[in-house]
Amino acid sequence: MRNVLVPLSCAALFSLGPTVASAAPEDGRPVADPSSSVAASGAAARLAPLTLSVAIERAMSAHPRLRAAVLDVEASDGAVQQAALPPNPSLAFEQEDTRRDTRTVTVLLSQPLEVGGQRAARTALARQGREVARADLDALRAEVRADVVQAFFSALIAQERVSAATESLRIAGSGADMTARRVAAGKLSPIDETRARVALATARVELRQAEAERVAARHALALATGQEEAAFVTLDGGADSLPGLPDEADLARRLSDAPTLRRSRLEVDRAQAAYELERARRFPDVTVSLGAKRSQELGRSQAVIGVSMPLPVFDRNQGAQREALKRRQAAEAMAEAQAYRLRAEVLSAAVELRARVDEIDALRRDVLPGAREAHAAAMRGFELGKFGFLDVLDAQRTWLQARMQWLDALMKAHRANAELERRLGAPTQQP
Template sequence: MRLCAPGILSLALCVPAGAQTAPLTLAQLVDYALSHNGSLAALRQEEGIYRAQAEKAATPINPVLDLEAATGALTGSPAESRLSLGLTQEFQTAGKRAKRVDVAEKAREAQRWQLADRERSLKEELKTAFYDTLLAEKRLELGNRVGDLNRQLLEVARERLNAGDIPELELNLVKVELARTQASRVERERALALNRSRLSTLVGLPAGDSSRLAGSLEPGGAPQKSLAELKELARSQRPDLKVLGVELDKGDAELALARAEAVPNLNLGLVLSRDATSIEVGGIEGKDTSYTVGLRLSMPLPLFDRNRAGIAEAGARVLSATTRRSAALVEAEREVESAFASLKAAEEVLALYRGELIPQLEENLALSREAYRLGELGILAVIEEQKKFFEVNDGYLAAQHARQVALGRLEAAVAADLIGGDK
């Protein structure tokens, strides 16, 4: 028995060795990858760092305990001594503690949006790898079909050669064509294996998993939103833009903290002292012990350092964050425009294939093969028609793949599902 993989695919993956597993859909692979991808797991674990930083910012400063003991034994006055016990607490002024908590919370929020942005990027990579694998599978199937056509053509050529209708050269031409398609199959199988390996790595599937894919290159629904609506959706939805927005808020919070740092903190202390003294009067020595309680108040004087450098640094970060966010907004809109144009172009190409091209190609191939069987057409014309059949169908598969990839890019650019789910 295989070891069970945790997560949404456990039922599909935990099957006896050699048993047929259920095909995996793109939605299942995406859900599994979001739970098992290594880079995402590492980012989620970093959330503990930011949580600890927020807790540290909210924690009050520890009080300071002072203990002082003095004796006159070393100076010839053994009866003289002093013992002092003090407790000092530093109080943060100008709301520094709340401002530090605000900065830490903004950093924590930015990390959460960074995780969401990595999930967005992973989804796009995964969709592309999924359709790359489907394309490799379909190309292998197409190559196998052409190989079957060549084998059938070889049988017809042998029958005609035996009947004395064609020279042996025609039979040899068909053999060469069959050998060429068999060699191409090896390359297509290698490409399929590479794409499956990349897809398994992105998803985080167990090593050696050979689950089949359930999906199609045929496009489903189409986005119903205009380009302007998609741009607006990107501005409101994209997590990378939200990261920059939070970074800008964090910069404002850091600037407020830097200005508060210009105000010195206040140190308040409570001191308890015991003094022992001796007085000699008329040859009689008397001892006296006194206890005092005092308050100690101290604060640095901001004569030289008023945190001007810290304020300038925080201000520069705010300006930088503002510029980066403005540039990112423009770049996001350009990504949407590019992906939208690519999708429209791919759909136009598909429309050309879906018209009369593919059906007419099938009919032409069948007619040419029948004409050759009846001796009405030469072998070179049939071979050329089969090559055209393969090239056009391969182009059709590539156009379907390009449309699916363009849709994935557009969904990543706007950070939203545009057709109701990953199929």
């Protein structure tokens, strides 16, 4: 046996040798692992700048709240399927007497029959529930998209605040150095140097606050997209890209098809379907029975046929009908109130957006250039000895305040635009 196994083992090794050798490159370098290339591509995607369109796409495809809403719609499909099923038949067995010669055995098959269109009404109610679930999904998509838009521009503006604070620190540092040289030369008093150092320390504090706000804004953006913080490193976009101003005709058109209004109208339809179901239930179900009865004493079998139904003497489902009717009327009133409130909120957000856009245009056109030129002139005059350091601080404060006011106006404009998107559903500006 050993003499047979040894040659076979050697042959197997020689046959595997070329295969193993062919698996390795001829130059002796190791073979690249496919999983490493996949990991590298994933890392590259994480390091790529995050745009608004990519952030919205990530949120729409992977946000946990949207996944839960989709599962809710799928669950409502099961409710429709269940509502369309007829009631099950029942099988009954009955025996009279225990003695073999005199006992009687009855086997009965009963089938309830729904009358008055109960199954159709029940199915219609389940379908209306499914439509409400789909409307909830559409409203949630609009809300998630608006949250992403607002968080994205908040993060961009937080980056701009860090840039503004960094520039403020640089200006304060150069002013402090210039003031120290002039104090050493005896051209300024030590009080001016103290003021310059205080301004420098204040600029450092403002920079740390701006950096903390940027970190918080990035966390908020990660939460809005349903992704981890490490899923993006930098943001690709302009904080000053203003949303479009919707006109009255566009607002009226989108307002009539807003997700919340569609949902409220569907709630009225569902309440109406529930009322129709309760009206159908005022008719009692009929149960038809068919079976056989075997009597040992008579020595023969007999057919058993029966029909039964409850008598609607006391319970005619009148209380449930009244409840369903009042709930339908309440749903109609809620839909009307929702329409009034939504219109007021949309008009308020539109007015806010227009006001902020006008403010941004004025700041960009008049205030910011003037404040920048005034600061530059104050710095040149201070270098030439024509202005005092208080003039430089005042010009610097004016320039920085104008820039922060511009960033605040941008933040409020994007927030108003997000409120419009959240309520109207369709975006006012494509990313």
